[in-house]
Amino acid sequence: MTYVVTENCIRCKYMDCVEVCPVDCFYAGENMLVISPEECIDCGVCEPECPAEAIFPDSDDRSTAWAEANATYAKQWPNMTRKGTPPADADEWNGKTNKADMLSKNPHSD
Template sequence: MTYVVTERCIRCKYTDCVDVCPVDCFREGPNFLVIDPEECIDCTLCVAECPVEAIYSEDDVPDDQKGYIALNAELAKQWKPIVERKDPLPDADHWARIKGKLGELKR
């Protein structure tokens, strides 16, 4: 089992989760973070740190977010690791609770 970043992270990209990850399994895209399933050790530390509650264990991903399991695996192979906390995107608070953001994802 691994952890998965879901839709709520799109256009927010809070990086509190990155600070607590002991194995640096987060990967950074232009407006989204993903977890590399090959690196994740299932420690759960990132879940509590996400201010928008975007991170779930693979077994607990909501049905309407299941596609993010494959998306995390795919994008983790393309994006570079992020190992330090950064400021969120400038309009993160606005986008934090908006639903249906997959079309906003920049690859």
């Protein structure tokens, strides 16, 4: 079992979860994070750290639609090992639904 970042991370991308991950399995896109299922050790420390409540175990039905995206983008986006600055409007997007179409396929850039 692994953990999966889901839709609520889109346009929030707080990155608190990155700081606590003992195996650095987070990867960053332009407006979302994902977890590599090949690297996640299922420790669960990231889940309670997410202010957007966007991280779930892959056994949770809320993660099903996002498991493939996590696996795909973890192979394409750069690894994140430190918390960065979230988008200025992250709080405005937190909790909004139907953000899937806003997912950018572009990698994170400094």
